[in-house]
Amino acid sequence: xDLRYTPDEIAFRDDLRKFFRSEIPLAIRRKVSEGRALxxxxxxxxxxxxxxxxxxxxxxxxxxxxxxxxxxxxYIYVEELQSAAVPQPLGFNVNMVGPVIATFGSxxxxxxFLPSTANLxxxxxxxxxxxxAGSDLASLKTTARREGAEFVINGQKTWTxxxxxxxxxxxxxxxxxxxxxxxxxxxxxVDMKTPGITLRPIITIDGGHEVNEVFxxxxxxxxxxxxxxxNKGWDYAKFLLSNxxxxxARIGMTKERLARxxxxxxxxxAGEGMVxxxxxxxxxxxxxxxxxxxxxxxxxxxxxxQRGKASDKPDPSSSILKIKGSEIQQxxxxxxxxVAGPYAMPRPDREEEGLNLPSVGPDWAxxxxxxxxxxxxxxxxxxSNEIQRxxxxxxxxxx
Amino acid sequence: MDFDLTDEQRMLSDSIRRLVADAYDDFEKRKAYRxxxxxxxxxxxxxxxxxxxxxxxxxxEDGGFGGGPVETMLVCEQFGxxxxxxxYLATVVLGGGLLKRAGSDAQRAELIPAIAEGSxxxxxxxxxxxxxxxxxxxxxxxxxxxxxxxxxxxxxVVMHGDSADRLIVSARTAxxxxxxxxxxxxxxxxxxxxxxxxxxxxxDGLRAAEVVLxxxxxxxxxxxxxxxxxxxxxxxxVDEANAAICAEALGAMEVLRDLTVDYLKQRTQFGQPIxxxxxxxxRAADMLVxxxxxxxxxxxxxxxxxxxxxxxxxxxxxxxxxxxxxxxDQLGKDAIQLHGGIAVTEEYKAGHYFKRLTMLAGLFGxxxxxxxxxxxxxxLPEAA
Numbered sequence: 018x019d020l021r022y023t024p025d026e027i028a029f030r031d032d033l034r035k036f037f038r039s040e041i042p043l044a045i046r047r048k049v050s051e052g053r054a055l056x057x058x059x060x061x062x063x064x065x066x067x068x069x070x071x072x073x074x075x076x077x078x079x080x081x082x083x084x085x086x087x088x089x090x091x092y093i094y095v096e097e098l099q100s101a102a103v104p105q106p107l108g109f110n111v112n113m114v115g116p117v118i119a120t121f122g123s124x125x126x127x128x129x130f131l132p133s134t135a136n137l138x139x140x141x142x143x144x145x146x147x148x149x150a151g152s153d154l155a156s157l158k159t160t161a162r163r164e165g166a167e168f169v170i171n172g173q174k175t176w177t178x179x180x181x182x183x184x185x186x187x188x189x190x191x192x193x194x195x196x197x198x199x200x201x202x203x204x205x206x207v208d209m210k211t212p213g214i215t216l217r218p219i220i221t222i223d224g225g226h227e228v229n230e231v232f233x234x235x236x237x238x239x240x241x242x243x244x245x246x247x248n249k250g251w252d253y254a255k256f257l258l259s260n261x262x263x264x265x266a267r268i269g270m271t272k273e274r275l276a277r278x279x280x281x282x283x284x285x286x287a288g289e290g291m292v293x294x295x296x297x298x299x300x301x302x303x304x305x306x307x308x309x310x311x312x313x314x315x316x317x318x319x320x321x322x323q324r325g326k327a328s329d330k331p332d333p334s335s336s337i338l339k340i341k342g343s344e345i346q347q348x349x350x351x352x353x354x355x356v357a358g359p360y361a362m363p364r365p366d367r368e369e370e371g372l373n374l375p376s377v378g379p380d381w382a383x384x385x386x387x388x389x390x391x392x393x394x395x396x397x398x399x400x401s402n403e404i405q406r407x408x409x410x411x412x413x414x415x416x
Numbered sequence: 417m418d419f420d421l422t423d424e425q426r427m428l429s430d431s432i433r434r435l436v437a438d439a440y441d442d443f444e445k446r447k448a449y450r451x452x453x454x455x456x457x458x459x460x461x462x463x464x465x466x467x468x469x470x471x472x473x474x475x476x477e478d479g480g481f482g483g484g485p486v487e488t489m490l491v492c493e494q495f496g497x498x499x500x501x502x503x504y505l506a507t508v509v510l511g512g513g514l515l516k517r518a519g520s521d522a523q524r525a526e527l528i529p530a531i532a533e534g535s536x537x538x539x540x541x542x543x544x545x546x547x548x549x550x551x552x553x554x555x556x557x558x559x560x561x562x563x564x565x566x567x568x569x570x571x572x573v574v575m576h577g578d579s580a581d582r583l584i585v586s587a588r589t590a591x592x593x594x595x596x597x598x599x600x601x602x603x604x605x606x607x608x609x610x611x612x613x614x615x616x617x618x619x620d621g622l623r624a625a626e627v628v629l630x631x632x633x634x635x636x637x638x639x640x641x642x643x644x645x646x647x648x649x650x651x652x653x654v655d656e657a658n659a660a661i662c663a664e665a666l667g668a669m670e671v672l673r674d675l676t677v678d679y680l681k682q683r684t685q686f687g688q689p690i691x692x693x694x695x696x697x698x699r700a701a702d703m704l705v706x707x708x709x710x711x712x713x714x715x716x717x718x719x720x721x722x723x724x725x726x727x728x729x730x731x732x733x734x735x736x737x738x739x740x741x742x743x744x745d746q747l748g749k750d751a752i753q754l755h756g757g758i759a760v761t762e763e764y765k766a767g768h769y770f771k772r773l774t775m776l777a778g779l780f781g782x783x784x785x786x787x788x789x790x791x792x793x794x795x796l797p798e799a800a
């Protein structure tokens with residue numbers, strides 16, 4: 018038993034660390050670090066730099082641009098990426114639809130989509146959730162009916178993250194409503210420019226435009242856009258979600274944020290000293306650090322257990338990573354609000370005032386509260402923490 | 417990065433598991449062990465010796481088996497599973513940890529083989545009433561006499577101090593009560609003139625003692641380690657004890673969790689197993705999260721206790737202990753609540769696990785104490 022990396026792993030880590038910090042533009046990394054919204058171009062620029070170096074899609078099959086890395090190397094990659102505040106390569110492309118096409122898609126689909134998906138020439142959105150299908154995703158109602166060489170899609174998707182930038186959307190649609198709900202779902206690829214698609218923004222409590230509703234009204238899609246077999250979409254969706262295992266806890270990112278909280282607390286005056294001098298604040302920060310250290314080792318144990326095993330199976334330990342990871346992420350954003358203190362409050366209307374005015378408080382402080390508000394999402398999405406507890410109770414404890 | 421056990425370590429863990437499962441299979445047996453004169457079973461102690469557990473952390477030259485913190489973790493985890501009452505922490509981890517590092521050739525040659533064969537036990541008489549968890553707070557004094565030292569003072573809650581064959585006593589040979597310098601260690605025969613021991617049971621079914629020293633004379637050869645400079649060693653060995661405590665708590669937590677989950681499946685109310693109810697399922701799920709996080713920190717403790725930089729080691733061990741103690745406390749209370757009334761009976765096992773976890777959580781520093789250490793250090797050390 019040994020927590021340390023081997024010399025080879027250290028060299029691997031140092032190479033990545035240097036690359037991420039020297040090649041990805043500082044302005045982009047700064048936005049990530051401060052939790053500000055990225056522009057479409059920021060994602061594209063960053064992912065193309067990574068892709069040119071083979072670092073955008075390491076978990077793909079090698080022939081499609083993946084890396085033949087050990088689980089430890091994959092883990093180091095995610096850690097370093099997050100702690101350097103590099104935007105993660107777009108998850109919908111590299112963790113979701115890419116692996117599904119590479120594993121279940123036709124040769125034509127692979128040729129057509131994989132290179133452009135890796136390079137973010139195509140921006141994908143995820144069409145899973147619906148107004149009536151959240152935690153109970155399999156009850157989705159959007160239908161696709163076959164008409165000749167086409168499927169015709171009707172229905173509504175929601176919580177479509179960054180759908181406003183999307184070129185394509187991969188959807189779960191009901192293709193058989195006479196069978197058990199999981200058995201009548203198919204996985205289909207839809208060009209967002211197809212007539213009949215309407216996208217409507219959902220503004221979240223932080224004031225951001227991150228998610229959308231997507232409406233489908235008699236949307237005609239070529240049958241060749243079906244991935245894999247008809248009515249097997251639920252299996253592909255489960256496969257897709259299991260790819261999120263490493264990185265779901267966002268440990269590298271939270272580490273980076275807690276380090277930042279620490280720096281800002283040391284620089285932010287509070288009465289006779291600094292925020293850092295407040296023992297109550299320090300205790301809460303210490304707890305977050307301790308919980309994060311424990312979770313980091315839990316994650317390493319999951320990674321180590323994957324070594325030499327086929328990693329396609331969903332692992333219930335990802336539920337633990339999800340629950341604790343989201344809790345600590347939320348704590349870290351709360352600590353940031355606490356450091357900002359009164360200057361977490363101002364929300365100037367920059368458009369009305371003009372963008373040239375200096376920020377009201379410290380230049381980082383206005384982003385603190387929106388991030389905290391926004392991060393309520395992390396214990397809800399990807400299977401809410403309550404759903405994760407159901408999974409643990411069922412899969413681990415046999416209840 | 418590697419979390420695998422070696423074949424030897426796996427065999428060790430399996431054989432201790434079998435031994436503990438056999439010796440502690442029936443809760444009545446534990447009651448009987450506690451009623452023996454020393455408060456534990458001599459026969460178990462002999463079995464530990466035969467298996468090599470009592471010589472585990474000592475070097476092979478000294479008559480031991482050269483085990484490290486991972487081996488200690490494996491032993492203590494299994495002991496936690498069985499709620500073992502024998503004085504392993506006192507004799508092997510604490511006493512042995514001090515002896516193997518500070519002992520002279522003669523002291524090691526005299527005592528280590530006897531410990532390893534199970535014929536000699538130790539206790540570490542360090543804690544004093546006013547000190548609480550501050551390891552440098554020592555009021556007991558040792559003053560030079562013509563041919564040795566004279567000890568005066570009082571030590572409290574000395575684990576297994578009532579039955580130990582030798583005590584290792586900390587005392588001040590220089591400086592004021594709260595100085596870091598000036599603390600020394602002495603080997604003491606507890607039957608010596610001037611030593612009074614009041615032994616008692618602890619809440620979790622083990623034994624401890626109050627030890628009063630009144631003009632106790634010891635020869636110069638009783639000094640263990642360098643005069644006046646014992647604190648760094650005491651801190652190191654207490655860190656090792658906390659790593660062992662984390663492992664022991666982990667073992668107890670896992671058993672208590674499984675016991676609770678089994679009970680949820682068996683107990684029926686409203687015409688169905690109570691484990692069908694989501695309110696209880698979610699709390700059971702949290703018990704699993706708590707044990708997995710505790711397992712990670714027990715491993716972290718076992719690895720970081722070998723850290724060369726004492727400051728980094730100390731913070732890491734405090735972080736581990738704080739988390740394990742917090743989770744042990746929460747899990748223990750949840751286990752009782754999920755069981756319901758049965759768990760507050762003397763007869764049923766769960767309450768005894770709860771009591772042991774509660775005591776382990778406070779032993780050598782409670783959550784608040786260890787959190788203070790982490791806070792004072794400004795956070796956790798970054799791994800290289």
